Amino acid sequence: MKMLIASINIILVLSSIQCQNQSKNGYIEKNVNVNAQQTKIEKIELTEQTRGFHTVITFTPKSKTSVFNGEEKQSPMSSSDWERISQRAAAIDLSKVSTLEAPTSGRHSDQAMISTLIITSNGTTYTSANFDSGNPPKELKPLYDEFQRKQ
Incomplete structure (x- = not known):
C-alpha cells in the first residue's frame, strides 16, 4: 500500500511539472508572435x-x-x-x-x-x-x- 501511494505521488508530481513546462512554452510562443506583430x-x-x-x-x-x-x-x-x-x-x-x-x-x-x-x-x-x-x-x-x- 505504501508503494502504491508513493507511486501515485510521483506520478502527480511529474505530471504537474510537465504541465508547467507546457504552460511556459506556450507563453514564450505567444510573446514571440506578439513581438512579430508589433514590428x-x-x-x-x-x-x-x-x-x-x-x-x-x-x-x-x-x-x-x-x-x-x-x-x-x-x-x-x-x-x-x-x-x-x-x-x-x-x-x-x-x-x-x-x-x-x-x-x-x-x-x-x-x-x-x-x-x-x-x-x-x-x-x-x-x-x-x-x-x-x-x-x-x-x-x-x-x-x-x-x-x-x-x-
Missing part, C-alpha cells in the same frame, strides 16, 4: 515641403513612389531594400515618434524644408513632429538616412 511595418512615407516645393516619397514592401510637385514616379522595391528600411522603422518607439524634438528650427523661417515621417504599422499611422529637411531628430536619423540613400 510589422506596412508603409513609410517622407514628406518635404516649402513654398513652391512639395515632395512625398512612399515605401511599401512592393514599391517606391515619389511625387514631386504633383508628378508621380513609381518603381519596384526589392525585398532586401524593404527589409533594411522596415528594420530601421521597427527600431523606433512609434508611440513616441510624434513627441521627438527637432534639433534645429530653420523650417520656421524658410531656411529649410519642413519634413515629416509617417510610419504605418499594424494599421496604425504614426506621424512625426515636423523637422528640418536633412536634420531629423536623432531617433529618426537612421531611417531618414536610409530614405536619402534610396531616392
Whole structure:
C-alpha cells in the first residue's frame, strides 16, 4: 500500500511539472508572435515641403513612389531594400515618434524644408513632429538616412 501511494505521488508530481513546462512554452510562443506583430511595418512615407516645393516619397514592401510637385514616379522595391528600411522603422518607439524634438528650427523661417515621417504599422499611422529637411531628430536619423540613400 505504501508503494502504491508513493507511486501515485510521483506520478502527480511529474505530471504537474510537465504541465508547467507546457504552460511556459506556450507563453514564450505567444510573446514571440506578439513581438512579430508589433514590428510589422506596412508603409513609410517622407514628406518635404516649402513654398513652391512639395515632395512625398512612399515605401511599401512592393514599391517606391515619389511625387514631386504633383508628378508621380513609381518603381519596384526589392525585398532586401524593404527589409533594411522596415528594420530601421521597427527600431523606433512609434508611440513616441510624434513627441521627438527637432534639433534645429530653420523650417520656421524658410531656411529649410519642413519634413515629416509617417510610419504605418499594424494599421496604425504614426506621424512625426515636423523637422528640418536633412536634420531629423536623432531617433529618426537612421531611417531618414536610409530614405536619402534610396531616392
